Amino acid sequence: MIPYVTDTPDIRIPANLLPTDGRFGAGPSKVRPEAVEALAAAAPTFLGTSHRQKTVKSVVGSLRAGLDSLFSLPDGYEVMLGNGGTTCFWDAATFGLIERKSQHLSFGEFSSKFGTAAAQAPHLDDPEIIKADVGTHPLPVARDDIDLYALTHNETSTGVMMPILRPVGAALPADGGGLVAVDATSGAGGLAVDANEFDAYYFAPQKCFGSDGGLWVALLSPAAVERIGSIAATGRWVPASMDLTIALDNSRLDQTYNTPALATLFLFDDQVRWFNDNGGLGFSTGRSDRSAEILYTWADNSDFATPFVTREQDRSHVIGTIDFDDSIDAAAIAKILRANGIVDTEPYRKLGRNQLRIAMFPSIDPDDIAALCACITHVVGALAQ
Numbered sequence: 001m002i003p004y005v006t007d008t009p010d011i012r013i014p015a016n017l018l019p020t021d022g023r024f025g026a027g028p029s030k031v032r033p034e035a036v037e038a039l040a041a042a043a044p045t046f047l048g049t050s051h052r053q054k055t056v057k058s059v060v061g062s063l064r065a066g067l068d069s070l071f072s073l074p075d076g077y078e079v080m081l082g083n084g085g086t087t088c089f090w091d092a093a094t095f096g097l098i099e100r101k102s103q104h105l106s107f108g109e110f111s112s113k114f115g116t117a118a119a120q121a122p123h124l125d126d127p128e129i130i131k132a133d134v135g136t137h138p139l140p141v142a143r144d145d146i147d148l149y150a151l152t153h154n155e156t157s158t159g160v161m162m163p164i165l166r167p168v169g170a171a172l173p174a175d176g177g178g179l180v181a182v183d184a185t186s187g188a189g190g191l192a193v194d195a196n197e198f199d200a201y202y203f204a205p206q207k208c209f210g211s212d213g214g215l216w217v218a219l220l221s222p223a224a225v226e227r228i229g230s231i232a233a234t235g236r237w238v239p240a241s242m243d244l245t246i247a248l249d250n251s252r253l254d255q256t257y258n259t260p261a262l263a264t265l266f267l268f269d270d271q272v273r274w275f276n277d278n279g280g281l282g283f284s285t286g287r288s289d290r291s292a293e294i295l296y297t298w299a300d301n302s303d304f305a306t307p308f309v310t311r312e313q314d315r316s317h318v319i320g321t322i323d324f325d326d327s328i329d330a331a332a333i334a335k336i337l338r339a340n341g342i343v344d345t346e347p348y349r350k351l352g353r354n355q356l357r358i359a360m361f362p363s364i365d366p367d368d369i370a371a372l373c374a375c376i377t378h379v380v381g382a383l384a385q
């Protein structure tokens with residue numbers, strides 16, 4: 001075992017190696033300075049104004065239309081939003097999206113949580129949980145008694161991404177098959193997706209969308225919209241703040257049930273505009289693709305670092321997890337990076353590996369990923385002196 005570093009050597013990284021922006025955290029993550037400037041410019045007439053009036057409603061309207069366009073949503077799909085972040089959406093979904101029994105793919109900290117929420121809901125049958133070892137992902141299995149398949153586009157704790165596809169052999173929801181609901185909190189905007197393959201694609205804006213936390217968004221297929229209505233019609237009790245019929249009614253009016261964070265909405269909309277103005281999802285995923293290529297190639301070519309995820313196609317393009325040789329203490333590297341203004345490269349704590357975790361969300365410049373790699377190489381060299 002690596003000794004715990006109590007005395008971190010004072011290593012100064014040469015200024016010419018440093019990235020332009022030192023934020024590489026998995027969320028909250030880098031917010032583009034341009035978006036913050038736009039918010040500051042709009043602030044006098046936007047911040048501190050009513051979310052029931054046109055100024056704020058037009059930002060929500062722009063955001064909903066922008067997401068529709070970014071994800072090329074098919075006819076009949078809707079953009080719903082509410083307060084509380086992804087974690088609250090899981091709770092809302094146990095009330096308003098799962099009819100009786102769900103199936104959950106569990107392959108890390110985040111993907112396990114929705115399954116736990118469903119298991120604890122007294123009005124639902126016990127969910128089916130399909131597990132895989134960390135660093136890999138399972139696949140959904142079509143079954144007649146499953147009315148919702150819960151997938152995770154990117155497992156943020158391990159750096160594993162998975163393709164979003166309906167379970168092989170499952171009927172479409174229109175023909176009685178289960179809905180496909182995807183936690184895309186860290187994947188949405190950074191990973192390619194085909195809206196025909198999901199019924200609910202939900203996320204929060206503090207990751208690829210370079211905004212702040214506390215909001216959730218769900219892209220809904222007509223089948224998901226219908227499910228929300230059919231469950232409500234059974235009279236199942238649900239607290240109003242978790243009620244998806246209320247969330248949907250408010251979303252259609254470009255509002256939320258209770259007060260949203262206006263700065264979060266503004267920064268989120270600004271990021272969606274930035275994506276769309278530059279070519280859409282191809283632009284945003286292209287930036288993450290390029291960053292991932294730089295990071296994994298660097299690790300492959302180094303003699304001290306290895307990508308944690310073995311299968312190349314499972315290696316996330318938005319969250320990179322890099323293992324270090326036992327002779328090098330990754331925690332010491334993270335500390336030294338932090339002392340040099342490069343923050344949040346620490347691994348997911350509960351994974352317990354000698355590792356760095358590096359976000360490659362679209363806001364993060366691929367050149368800065370290259371600079372980060374050079375900085376790590378420098379630190380490893382200096383530690384060996």
Ligand SMILES: *Cc1c(COP(=O)(O)O)cnc(C)c1O
Nearest residue numbers: 085086087110154156185186204
């Ligand atoms: C960050 C994250 C969450 C939690 O999001 P909150 O908005 O904090 O609830 C859930 N799932 C995944 C995959 C995440 O990356």
